Amino acid sequence: METKGSQNILTSNLSNIPIAEDGVIYIAIKGSLHANDSSVFGLRHEEIKAIIQKFPGSGSNVVNGVTIKANALQAINALCQLGYKVICSTGETEITWTLQRDI
Structure with a gap:
């Protein structure tokens, strides 16, 4: 479906987009300062294992995260x-923090 002024992007062109730009990886964490759990998006498998060890009971899947x-x-x-x-961060009641790590 196209809207006025949109460009038709072929999915084959998306394969040329680098996953990490300038030697950094970005992840996001979403949560509330009033809650006892949060969701993180973009972690590698090894990092998820480390988090699960640190915080028992963690690891249940959420869409695109844990x-x-x-x-x-x-x-x-x-x-x-x-x-x-x-x-950076954004939000009020539920906040999303963006984190980066050099690779």
Whole structure:
């Protein structure tokens, strides 16, 4: 379906887009400061294993991500130990933080 002013993009062109640009990887974590769990998106399999070990009960799948049984700040601190740093956030009640790590 096309809308006025849209361009038709072939999916074959999308394969040329690099996954990580400039030697960094981005992930997102979504949660509330008032909740005891959060969701993280974009982690590699090894990183998910490390998070599950740190926070037992974590690991249930959410669409495109995984649930962490820890409040958002605990999860962010754990991800910082894996080399990630927060680069931005957005939201009010439910916040999404974007983190990056050099590769």
